[in-house]
Amino acid sequence: MVVKTITVTEDAYRRLKARKMGDESFSDVILRITKRPPLADFFGVISPETGDSMWRAIEEDRARRRRLDERR
Numbered sequence: 001m002v003v004k005t006i007t008v009t010e011d012a013y014r015r016l017k018a019r020k021m022g023d024e025s026f027s028d029v030i031l032r033i034t035k036r037p038p039l040a041d042f043f044g045v046i047s048p049e050t051g052d053s054m055w056r057a058i059e060e061d062r063a064r065r066r067r068l069d070e071r072r
Contacts, residue, residue: 008016019029046054 016026016029019033020026021029024032
């Protein structure tokens with residue numbers, strides 16, 4: 001196993017330490033809190049209509065930003 005040394009602020013260290021559970025190492029904590037759940041876990045969380053509405057809003061925002069960038 002390769003080991004890397006990182007530098008964190010005191011505040012970051014305290015926050016990370018506060019998240020430790022039982023005999024977890026700091027590596028275990030970092031891996032646990034940065035783990036991304038599979039997208040399938042979110043299936044059915046919102047209705048298809050809400051998803052469509054959100055997608056349209058995202059697309060409209062992207063188009064608006066492109067137009068603004070073109071004006072610059």
